[in-house]
Amino acid sequence: xxxxxxxxxxxxxxxxxxxxxxxxxxxxxxxxxxxxxxxxxxxxxxxxxxxxxxxxxxxxxxxxxxxxxxxxxxxxxxxxxxxxxxxxxxxxxxxxxxxxxxxxxxxxxxxxxxxxxxxxxxxxxxxxxxxxxxxxxxxxxxxxxxxxxxxxxxxxxxxxxxxxxxxxxxxxxxxxxxxxxxxxxxxxxxxxxxxxxxxxxxxxxxxxxxxxxxxxxxxxxxxxxxxxxxxxxxxxxxxxxxx
Amino acid sequence: xxxxxxxxxxxxxxxxxxxxxxxxxxxxxxxxxxxxxxxxxxxxxxxxxxxxxxxxxxxxxxxxxxxxxxxxxxxxxxxxxxxxxxxxxxxxxxxxxxxxxxxxxxxxxxxxxxxxxxxxxxxxxxxxxxxxxxxxxxxxxxxxxxxxxxxxxxxxxxxxxxxxxxxxxxxxxxxxxxxxxxxxxxxxxxxxxxxxxxxxxxxxxxxxxxxxxxxxxxxxxxxxxxxxxx
Amino acid sequence: xxxxxxxxxxxxxxxxxxxxxxxxxxxxxxxxxxxxxxxxxxxxxxxxxxxxxxxxxxxxxxxxxxxxxxxxxxxxxxxxxxxxxxxxxxxxxxxxxxxxxxxxxxxxxxxxxxxxxxxxxxxxxxxxxxxxxxxxxxxxxxxxxxxxxxxxxxxxxxxxxxxxxxxxxxxxxxxxxxxxxxxxxxxxxxxxxxxxxxxxxxxxxxxxxxxxxxxxxxxxxxxxxxxxxxxxxx
Amino acid sequence: xxxxxxxxxxxxxxxxxxxxxxxxxxxxxxxxxxxxxxxxxxxxxxxxxxxxxxxxxx
Numbered sequence: 001x002x003x004x005x006x007x008x009x010x011x012x013x014x015x016x017x018x019x020x021x022x023x024x025x026x027x028x029x030x031x032x033x034x035x036x037x038x039x040x041x042x043x044x045x046x047x048x049x050x051x052x053x054x055x056x057x058x059x060x061x062x063x064x065x066x067x068x069x070x071x072x073x074x075x076x077x078x079x080x081x082x083x084x085x086x087x088x089x090x091x092x093x094x095x096x097x098x099x100x101x102x103x104x105x106x107x108x109x110x111x112x113x114x115x116x117x118x119x120x121x122x123x124x125x126x127x128x129x130x131x132x133x134x135x136x137x138x139x140x141x142x143x144x145x146x147x148x149x150x151x152x153x154x155x156x157x158x159x160x161x162x163x164x165x166x167x168x169x170x171x172x173x174x175x176x177x178x179x180x181x182x183x184x185x186x187x188x189x190x191x192x193x194x195x196x197x198x199x200x201x202x203x204x205x206x207x208x209x210x211x212x213x214x215x216x217x218x219x220x221x222x223x224x225x226x227x228x229x230x231x232x233x234x235x236x237x238x239x240x241x242x243x
Numbered sequence: 244x245x246x247x248x249x250x251x252x253x254x255x256x257x258x259x260x261x262x263x264x265x266x267x268x269x270x271x272x273x274x275x276x277x278x279x280x281x282x283x284x285x286x287x288x289x290x291x292x293x294x295x296x297x298x299x300x301x302x303x304x305x306x307x308x309x310x311x312x313x314x315x316x317x318x319x320x321x322x323x324x325x326x327x328x329x330x331x332x333x334x335x336x337x338x339x340x341x342x343x344x345x346x347x348x349x350x351x352x353x354x355x356x357x358x359x360x361x362x363x364x365x366x367x368x369x370x371x372x373x374x375x376x377x378x379x380x381x382x383x384x385x386x387x388x389x390x391x392x393x394x395x396x397x398x399x400x401x402x403x404x405x406x407x408x409x410x411x412x413x414x415x416x417x418x419x420x421x422x423x424x425x426x427x428x429x430x431x432x433x434x435x436x437x438x439x440x441x442x443x444x445x446x447x448x449x450x451x452x453x454x455x456x457x458x459x460x461x462x463x464x465x466x467x468x469x470x471x472x473x
Numbered sequence: 474x475x476x477x478x479x480x481x482x483x484x485x486x487x488x489x490x491x492x493x494x495x496x497x498x499x500x501x502x503x504x505x506x507x508x509x510x511x512x513x514x515x516x517x518x519x520x521x522x523x524x525x526x527x528x529x530x531x532x533x534x535x536x537x538x539x540x541x542x543x544x545x546x547x548x549x550x551x552x553x554x555x556x557x558x559x560x561x562x563x564x565x566x567x568x569x570x571x572x573x574x575x576x577x578x579x580x581x582x583x584x585x586x587x588x589x590x591x592x593x594x595x596x597x598x599x600x601x602x603x604x605x606x607x608x609x610x611x612x613x614x615x616x617x618x619x620x621x622x623x624x625x626x627x628x629x630x631x632x633x634x635x636x637x638x639x640x641x642x643x644x645x646x647x648x649x650x651x652x653x654x655x656x657x658x659x660x661x662x663x664x665x666x667x668x669x670x671x672x673x674x675x676x677x678x679x680x681x682x683x684x685x686x687x688x689x690x691x692x693x694x695x696x697x698x699x700x701x702x703x704x705x706x707x
Numbered sequence: 708x709x710x711x712x713x714x715x716x717x718x719x720x721x722x723x724x725x726x727x728x729x730x731x732x733x734x735x736x737x738x739x740x741x742x743x744x745x746x747x748x749x750x751x752x753x754x755x756x757x758x759x760x761x762x763x764x765x
Binding site for chain 3: 057058059060079080082083085087089091092093094095096097098102106107109110111112136152
């Protein structure tokens with residue numbers, strides 16, 4: 001999609017530390033993720049998952065270490081990098097008092113997308129919301145909001161998509177739709193997903209990472225993982241104190 | 244000599260100097276008189292009121308200074324310093340207000356007057372209090388530090404306004420040290436004032452260092468607890 | 474780059490205007506507040522009766538109304554950004570942080586000015602009938618209102634960005650905002666007084682107060698602008 | 708002498724209270740900080756010795 005320098009790696013995280021005083025949200029995190037991979041990040045509350053994603057999406061700066069996303073440094077190339085990342089959160093990140101179309105057009109303006117109206121119409125069709133495009137998103141169900149927020153995240157054709165517990169609060173039907181949508185776009189993007197749901201996270205991923213107390217407890221390819229042992233490791237981290 | 248020792252020394256010296264100034268005030272400095280020749284005993288308040296006020300401006304400067312440093316480095320230690328500086332400012336500001344109100348009653352016959360210096364200093368007091376109200380209502384530590392730094396910088400803009408207002412606006416507040424006709428002090432008065440001023444600044448520095456020492460121990464304690472817990 | 478920032482500025486401002494047109498949240502609450510303030514003023518002034526020349530206290534009274542009114546609007550202005558985490562989506566997009574500051578600031582300024590312009594005639598209608606009007610040209614009032622509102626919105630936008638993330642945000646904004654605004658308000662009341670009462674030398678007095686207002690605007694806007702990037706990223 | 712007293716006396720209470728407040732404020736603050744310092748130094752020695760004991764037993 002974008003003209004990413006061909007490092008082959010979508011993520012390169014080196015010695016990433018994020019600390020404030022004695023408290024370390026992330027402590028010397030290291031890993032690489034190849035392009036086109038699907039990474040699931042697991043870990044108990046307070047393990048540093050959200051901090052990690054915030055740093056990868058340029059919302060927070062690292063205290064130490066270097067982080068490259070799509071070959072771009074998250075600190076020095078932040079503005080350029082933002083063109084290449086999309087975020088789907090459990091929060092819809094949409095304005096309740098704007099219509100579906102206005103929401104997307106607003107973000108299209110922010111990204112400077114050419115032929116914005118065309119692109120917005122195309123996306124609304126693909127998430128099957130074109131019939132509701134003139135309705136305020138205030139009136140939308142949870143599932144519809146999530147679909148619209150996927151459309152918002154895909155607007156600028158990002159190279160890498162971040163999913164922050166996208167399944168939480170969805171009913172089974174909405175979950176199915178989200179599954180289908182992810183499957184459709186799977187080939188074109190790199191994915192990074194935070195998940196509480198082990199089965200779901202393992203089912204989708206190509207790489208898995210467990211964080212606890214800001215440290216990487218485990219990072220491996222899906223194929224190399226023995227599921228029973230993985231579940232055991234994960235369970236052990238939940239017992240680790242939330243510092 | 245380490246910082247703690249310097250701080251203890253400063254505390255002792257500051258204590259000696261302020262105590263000396265206290266005795267000089269009553270037994271050495273010339274009695275100030277009204278134009279009609281009566282003794283102005285209330286003027287004695289000046290020897291401590293003004294040093295505390297000047298010290299409060301100076302310490303408040305460090306709130307803004309460390310606020311800027313914190314925002315540039317995001318190093319928590321600078322936020323701690325800014326917080327302590329503001330705390331010492333609060334102490335000094337309250338003492339200035341208390342002595343000021345008493346002097347106002349003696350000199351002007353009322354407890355309070357909405358005149359420029361008093362008003363702006365009152366605003367400064369509110370700003371220093373607001374700084375702590377703001378700190379207390381932010382949950383996240385880093386966010387608290389950022390907001391407090393930003394507010395400290397904004398609030399400090401009011402300090403020079405309060406300091407210089409007696410020179411700019413029509414104010415009945417005396418301008419003793421600015422020179423000009425009718426101002427100025429006789430030598431024993433000036434020396435007493437300077438001793439009190441120096442002592443007060445030393446005390447301010449000592450307070451600051453002592454509190455910093457306390458905060459550093461607290462941080463070490465926190466770090467230890469994290470390692471033990473992990 | 475500059476054209477991209479301009480486009481983003483317009484987009485954010487337009488979005489805020491569209492949402493305000495739809496919900497009337499800020500304008501209605503601020504407008505109602507202004508009317509209610511006047512009712513309270515009536516109570517406060519009633520015993521003084523005809524003996525009191527309302528024109529002497531009017532400059533102070535309108536700025537009391539405006540400052541508290543602006544608090545109401547500023548508190549609202551970041552709530553919908555926060556509601557569904559929209560601020561994160563905004564920060565994720567390739568926009569320079571100062572652009573967000575200027576867009577939100579412009580929106581707040583427009584809403585504040587709109588309510589000020591609407592409530593001033595009501596004030597005059599309720600309190601100044603049968604009395605002497607405004608002595609100096611009325612556009613002088615416009616100058617003070619515009620200049621002081623710039624300062625109010627500028628610092629207010631920065632502080633509201635902070636207080637929206639705190640517990641007890643409504644009261645906290647007042648606690649940090651009103652003392653910071655003191656120099657500006659003092660000068661604004663001085664200028665308004667000079668404009669309303671008139672008399673010899675009043676025009677000079679007006680402009681010397683306006684110099685204070687302008688100085689405050691410049692200093693505070695620069696500082697607020699410089700601090701915004703840190704505050705919104707926190 | 709009598710004359711001086713009659714001039715000074717009405718102003719004296721305010722001056723006394725002013726200096727009283729200053730001394731109470733300054734000394735009170737020092738006392739407060741020192742007492743807190745003592746407490747926290749005690750606490751840290753407790754934690755430190757606990758850490759040492761653990762390190763030994765490991």
